[in-house]
Amino acid sequence: MATRRRFLFTLSALAGITLAGGVRAQAPAEREALLRQITGGAAVRPGRVTFDTPELADNGHAVPVRIAVDSPMTAADHVRSITVIAERNPRPIVAKFTLGAYSGRAQVVTRIRLADNQEVLALAQMSDGSYWMGGARVVVTELACLEGG
């Protein structure tokens, strides 16, 4: 019984933190380390990536997202990959999508889990090796992971 009480207490404490926190930015150092892990230290420029998602998502278990990258998608100039990042999730790298000139259009639509209110990011690598990033802030009413559902 004691464990159950402690569990419920922890749960309510977590919920309290979440409500008080609102949308928080991730510490820049942590973000930098995570990006370096993906890019191998290459520069990441803001822009060219559009991250569409509802500002207020009522179900953190399935948040619809649409990621589009501004690219002509030709053999000479195309998007090589798109990495979706949710820094406040227990595992921040959600997915990596590999595209090419044969994709015709650099756009991916899917549904992701969000464990907290946060700024979700999409990192695109172009065929010339450059990295571009875009993001969107999302407030989640029912969080994924916490209630064990």
Added chain:
Amino acid sequence: MLARIEVPRQARRGEIILLRIAIQHPMETGYRPDNFGRRIAKNVINNLVCRYNGVEVFRAEMGSGMSANPLLQFHALAEASGEFVFEWVDDSGERGSERAAITVSA
């Protein structure tokens, strides 16, 4: 694994076509307890590949941040008549695949 794909039956050469796949899968995160409080092992579809006449046109490497019953929508350039093949595998090693034919006119 039940899955549903959407591939246009016909397209013109050079047309950008929309491809869609939804797979029935719990995408277990590894954080969820069962009714006895034991942690259910992580089991997600970690890799999905879409090939068009044998050429890879899309790949998704996924983690526990993907929703249950994953849905993916992407595009491809119609070049020649043939077949789209979707193949995927989960952490438990279970595999699935779906295929659909396309007729491309000049």
